[in-house]
Amino acid sequence: MAKRIDVKDLDIYYGSFRAVEGVTMSIEPRSITALIGPSGCGKSTFLRSLNRMHEVIPGARVSGSVLLDGQDLYGAGIDPVSVRRHVGMVFQRPNPFPTMSIYENVVAGMRLNGGRGVRKAEMDGIVEGALQGANLWNEVKDRLDRPGSSLSGGQQQRLCIARAIAVKPDVLLMDEPCSALDPISTLAIEDLMDQLKKDYTIVIVTHNMQQAARVSDRTGFFNIAGTGKPGKLIEMDETSTMFSTPSVQATEDYISGRFG
Amino acid sequence: MTTPATTQVGGPLDQGPPAEPRIGSRNRTGDKIFSGTATAAGITILVTLAGIAAFLLYEGFPALVAPAEDVPGGEGFWPYVQPLLFGTVLAAVIALVIAAPLSIGIALFISHYAPRRVAAPLGYLVDLLAAVPSVVYGLWGIFFLAPQLVPVFRWLEQTLGFLPFFAGPTSATGRTMLTAGIVLAVMILPIMSGVNREVFLQTPRLQEEAALALGATRSEMIRMTVLPFARSGMVSGAMLGLGRALGETLAVALVLSPAAVISFNLIGSTNSSTIAANIALNFPESSGLAVNTLIATGLVLFTLTFVVNFIARAVVARRKDFSGANA
Ligand SMILES: Nc1ncnc2c1ncn2[C@@H]1O[C@H](COP(=O)(O)OP(=O)(O)O)[C@@H](O)[C@H]1O
Ligand SMILES: [Mg+2]
DSSP, X not given: XXXXXXXXXXXXXXXXXXXXXXEEEEEOTTSEEEEEOSTTSSHHHHHHHTTTOXXXXXXXXXXXXXXXXXXXXXXXXXXXHHHHHHEEEEOSSOOOOTTSBHHHHHHHHHHHTTGGGOOHHHHHHHHHHHHHHTTOHHHHTTOTTSBGGGSOHHHHHHHHHHHHHTTOOSEEEEESTTTTSOHHXXXXXXXXXXXXXXXXXXXXXXSOHHHHHHHOSEEEEEEESSTTSOEEEEEEEEHHHHHHSOSSHHHHHXXXXXXX | OOOOOOOOXXXXXXXXXXXXXXXXXXXXXXXXXXXXXXXXXXXXHHHHHHHHHHHHHHHHHHHHHSOGGGSTTSSOHHHHHHHHHHHHHHHHHHHHHHHHHHHHHHHHIIIIISOHHHHHHHHHHHHHHHTSOHHHHHHHIIIIIHHXXXXXXXXXXXXXXXXXXGOSOOOSSOOSHHHHHHHHHHHHHHHHHHHHHXXXXXXXXXXXXXXXXXXXXXXHHIIIIIHHHHHHHHHHHHHHHHHHHHXXXXXXXXXXXXXXOOOOOSSSXXXXXXXXXXXXXXXXXXXXXXXXXXXXXXXXXXXXXXXXXXXXXXXXXTXXXXXXXGO
């Protein structure tokens, strides 16, 4: 299940614009890695390069390598579609499929993964498991046939997490998953992440320092020298170290709010 | 046909002589003008529709109650209108059956497959085709399409002749119901493709990315997000096309040489005409009750379009909770 990620010398481009430059980092399995940094420094761009979602934007490309347990996701002959089946993603704004019921949302990924022949009983079991895994089962078990859009924002985000883990990915990427949610829903998702890290490798982008400090095991700090310049990974370490004794001044400035 | 919601403008504070501006006093002349215009436009539409219906009823009524032998054809109104109604629906259904999948394909190609360099000009071209007048399509149908289709019809008769649609004998001129249906399909293809393309492009990026991030291929992504999201838009597009096909006059009048029959044979030389084409062909030489009869057939067509629209609306409304509008 959970796999490690090794990124080597990754440059990420939008057309001719280099948005991220020279990132090398290791992401441990069964842990939560937080990525922090000011807006526009390329956190989302970097995250999306880890499951090859970056390249769905016309003209977008990368150079360098991303190894998932040693296998290069950008290697020749690797199908981006199958990469995304192993590396799941949760977005900043909850995006359940509005034309599908709660149940159908959870099984959507499985139907794609050649799961058409799965028996109903087995499917029901997987749906319950995924919704329980996302701490949502008790709230929705009586209305699985209602549209996903009938849930609250926090519930929708947990539905998206259930949808992502229903296909049992190796890695779960989350791009500011709580930024559109209220504090209670945010706490619910943070609790959930803590449970999920037993089984998954989790990478989360967050704007919220406390959140990074609360949930993550390791933290990476990205920064840009100025607009139009590429974002870089400045420093990466154990979260406790990053928040107490970072080795780079810029990290300390950013974390203590003296940034700008 | 919905009446526009009238916006309530102002409140109790608006009454009384204009004193010096207070907190809460609002001067919203613009709002009033806007809501007044919208209401007036809505009422105009309803009044116009009612007027048309009243006219058709009033002028068509004599034909509905006239003795059978006085109505053209000598058998009464219903026997007169039945083949026409049949021809109208048949031609429109053929057109829709051909145009619906094609327009979805064209629209998807433009919105999701073609490289941007190709997509934009192709879109313009399709829009341009929508503006070609129908007489051009009719002439194209007679002089180009019909002769080209004769060998195709022969082949259909030989291979699929066991189906009533292709029973033959094949028309030598190629001016058949199927030809008329194809001409209509070509006519409604641009408008339907245009509508479909617009609704496909409206699919929220976030939805498409959700599907892709789950490991959907492009076609799976389209089936999961684009098509369900566009469902009501596609129905509207089909209704626009169907409306044009049902009411199309010239193209059909030019292509078909009509007979008063009800026949499912799409490739033979005796074909039922359509209501609109029949009115256009016969109106100049008609007088008296014959005119009333034609107007009454118009009433039938008017009713038919209404029924079709209501059915379409019911289809769209059936799963409203699950519509993309809740995204
Ligand atoms: N679709 C895109 N096309 C071109 N440039 C983009 C696109 N998305 C992001 N960028 C640029 O890439 C840089 C990094 O953006 P992003 O990864 O969104 O930053 P962050 O998530 O850290 O706020 C920014 O300069 C941004 O303008
Ligand atoms: Mg971002």
